[in-house]
Amino acid sequence: EPEVTQTPSHQVTQMGQEVILRCVPISNHLYFYWYRQILGQKVEFLVSFYNNEISEKSEIFDDQFSVERPDGSNFTLKIRSTKLEDSAMYFCASRRDINQPQHFGDGTRLSIL
């Protein structure tokens, strides 16, 4: 069964550095998402991406964050000037159309030191 794949599984970064989290959505999917889960808290929506543009973003997704689909397969989340509170699990998700459920990757654990 096709899967959403995320790399790396764990990223350790110094505070203030930039980090790029990578995702390969399921190949025929058109809608792409990033969520995060801070330890012990709920999964929170960050951003959705469709037709090569952001379709919706949360208040968490400020100017520090950006997303890109640089080619036909990858979907990336860039966090500039990381802060301690950016430490979390970041999940990528995708779906084929708006009436289908979102399928999630296994996440990237981001640790900011």
Add this chain to the structure above:
Amino acid sequence: DQQVKQNSPSLSVQEGRISILNCDYTNSMFDYFLWYKKYPAEGPTFLISISSIKDKNEDGRFTVFLNKSAKHLSLHIVPSQPGDSAVYFCAASDGTYKYIFGTGTRLKVLA
């Protein structure tokens, strides 16, 4: 902003019995609800969903019930199996792109 609430952080059930996981929501604009299961070190896995035009949806051992007037949904697992032990999240959508998740209920099925 707790639009989706799962008030039971944990639940233990004997193997073979029914597991009932509950979820409450406050936003009457939600029209699509889902349940996801999550094992440690893995992402959420889609289990079952229900549209607001229905009050029940069944898939094998999993049944989701929706009570719109009470703004309540529940997931029934019967019979429960040890492999069902995981964290279960309910999620809701108002027709926009995002899902709003609850805080999760950790289910432990005892052999």
